[in-house]
Amino acid sequence: MLRSIFLDALKNLSGNALRSGLTMLGVIIGVAAVITMIAIVEGGQVWLVNSLERMGTNLLFVWKKRLTVEERQLFAGRNTELRYDDALAIQTRFPDLVVAPILELDGQLKAGDRDYSGRITGTSPEYSQIRNFRPESGQFVSSIDIKEWNRSVVLGHTIAEVLFGSQSAIGEGVKIGDQRFTVKGIMEPKGEIYGHDYDEMVIIPISTGLRFFQGSDKIRSMIIHVPDRQRMDEISQALHQFLVQRHEGVDDIHIRNQGEFLSAVDQTLLTFRLVLGGIAVIALLVGGIGIMNIMLVTVTERTREIGLRKAIGARRQDILLQFLIESTTISVIGGAIGIFVGILAAYGIGDIVARAMPGGGDWGAVVQPTAIAIAFAFAVVVGVGFGLFPAMKASKLEPAEALRYQ
């Protein structure tokens, strides 16, 4: 009997192919929307984690706070700068941390008849290690370079191409300002991360930069790697205290935990997820209401059929089952097509985002089986749920009334 009722339902659906198709469309769009949106947000998450890993992990960023005019007057004469000495002192005081001081200068590079104007970064060997950014050929700045104020320069991938084209730059001379430097290494291509193009970096030993260009020991910032992730907050506080003490009690230091940064981005992603998820759920609900609408029309249209079926012996549950099977079939088939469309759309949109977003080259949608399962299950629940009301309505009709319904 179940088989007959099921075949009956299929016949009714195919007899009204256009209507069934349009109803299904609602479910298809709903399911596809859920899958696509989850895949894109998930893709964003993966991309974010990857790019953070490319930037290095467990990092603390130390900056000098900008002081107000009053504060500057108040603290006049006190030691309120972030200095190279601070970095060395931290390294001595906290030997298990890895400290990379950073100096930034604007300058002009010349090699033969080619030149390049831009930012020059002075740092120490630790930078390469904790930023997970290594030379493709030659070597990075070494501790000997630091000690001996060597005029060696390591070029970003793009800069090397700008200045030397395809020929090898290692050992070649470059003029920075009026100082002669030797190219010591070329960095691996890394691309852009959060608006910073690593391929356009020009790196020199920090000591050389301080001595020949800066004329003082003020540095711009420090990046500090903490080996134990659990101790990030604790170390951040200890460093803050240590630096304030060194700055004669002036709190002019900002320390940003990479984790905080990550959680800020996470928060943004969560918001995205909620908004997009909400839209997707609404799409699915609208699809469900479409099912209910059509089933109500079907029930009304077929009131006399229901009356006849009851007259010749259909029980309430037989009628209920018949209409439930119809709505469930719509949502199951619609859900299956929706999965297919959703996966296609996710990869399509992922591709567009990867092209459109700066540094999004490795961006891609991540279609998760759980997302598929959730979307499909939800579609079926919506189908059954919204099919139930019209089915109940149909099954409760008094046969005499239903038979003579006009």
Add this chain to the structure above:
Amino acid sequence: MLIDLNHIFKIYQAGHVEVPALINITLQINKGEFVAIIGQSGSGKTTLLDIIGCLSRPTNGEYWLDGDLVNTLPDSRLTGIRNKKIGFIFQTFHLLPRKTALENVQLPLMYAGASRTVQHDIAQTLLTKVGLQDRLRHYSNQLSGGQQQRVAIARALANSPALLLADEPTGNLDSQSGKDILALFEQLHRHGQTIVMITHDPLIAQQAERRVTLADGRVVADEYMHQSLPVPG
């Protein structure tokens, strides 16, 4: 006794107004009788058919069908009674579209829980009996009115019901098809089938051996003909 109606009332509620459709109907019908219920439109004959057919419940009174006091039974039992004890024939046939003659006749058997082979065999036998052996796989819209009504009769007989209930069975047919259908009823009656037929046409009512006349919701006449007349025309 197959049908025993005692002081049956049926009152419809139209807004705040009560409209009595049946007033104090008491009527007994024995097994094997061929009864015509006759009356003008609005006389309550359709309402009476609904109650006899367990399609609706009386507002008041007792209705015994084949030993069961059906007006107190729950819906689920009434469904079973309609399925097994009553065969319905309607003026508008009420065949399901997009189904073949065979499938339409199988329907009551399906709801009775018969296996597919049993459903098929019984439906084929019955369709042969009503003369449609070469129309088994025709869809209802491919059949003439008379043929559709024959399918409906075969469907009504599917579970060998104690009672055949017909509501203006010839109302939508041309006179020749109508005559054929009445001849079929006559043949079934001769084989002992109890038939209750509703009609507004006195000529058709003459086919029956007993004639119950309704007017304004009451039984106004209940006559036995000694012998049913030949099919008119």
